[in-house]
Amino acid sequence: MADAHRPDKDKEQDAVRHPAELVAFSKVKAGDTVIDVWPGKGYWSRLFSPVVGAKGKVYAYVPAEIVDMKSDPMGIAKAFAAEPGYGNIEAISDPLAQQPPPDMQNKFDVVWTFENYHDLHDSFMKGASVDGFNQAVFKLLKPGGYYIIVDHAAAKGQGLKNTEDLHRIEEATVKAEVEKAGFVLDEESKLLASTTDDHTLKVFDPAVKGKTDRFMLRFRKPAK
Incomplete structure (x- = not known):
């Protein structure tokens, strides 16, 4: 958090994002290779960069299904990857559910996505398979590697009903989808939970x- 290269716009979000606690929850460490899925303006990529250090790597992954958005997410990713002090960040893009070739499997330590997993289900993702994506993440990770998902909670029983209108997803649905791909739940945290959010409003x-009431889930690829 004290990295001198962090822009003020990132620091202004620290109070609501609890970066120290979330980076610790992610288990990212020196020398790790990390994928930051749907990195937005680079908040988490910039935090992971000094943690993994010169021997590590952070891939800012923009799903190919969204590269044509007016906000130009790939252009944004390339821009923050080129900022001074972040030479170990690389912006990449591939189709969401593309299965990795053999030489890319079992290579990564952590896959991270923050408040975007619900978007993978939306219609603008052009029918991409979330099950296929979770399977690809499983193959990419080393045995014992971690898959971390933080997202806005929907009300119990809502499942996928509010991914587009309210930008929320039910925690139980995420657990079922990810475990279906072979992951085991390693830890969950209530750090970002909120009892004052009744789950009826759009997150914006x-x-x-x-x-918002947000859940934090850390899944692990079994070592064997």
């Missing part, structure tokens, strides 16, 4: 923005 609504 000023009444709940930055204060």
Whole structure:
């Protein structure tokens, strides 16, 4: 967090994102190879970069299904990867559910996605398979590697019903989808949970923005 290269716009989000606790929860360490899925403006990629250090690598992964968005997510990723002090960040893009070739399997230590897993189910993803994506993540990770998902909680029983309108997903649904790919739940945290969020508002609504009920899940690829 004290990295001198971090922009002020990132530091301004620290109070609601709890970066020290979340980076610790991710288990990212020196020398690791990390994939930051749907990296946005680079907040987490910039944090992981000094943690993994010169011997590590951070891949800012932009799903190919969204590269044509007006916001130009790939252009943004390439821009923050080129910032001074972040030479170990590389922006990459592939189709969401593309299965990795043999030489890329069992190579990564951590796959991370923050408040974007629900978007993988949305119609603008052009029918990409979330099951296929989770299977690809399983193949990419080393045995014992971690898959971390932080997202906005939907009400119990809502499943995938609110991924597009409210940008929320039910925690139990995420667990079932990821475990289906072969992962085991390693740890969950209530650090970002909120009892004042009744799950009925869009996450961008000023009444709940930055204060939504969010779940933190860390899955592990079995060592054997």
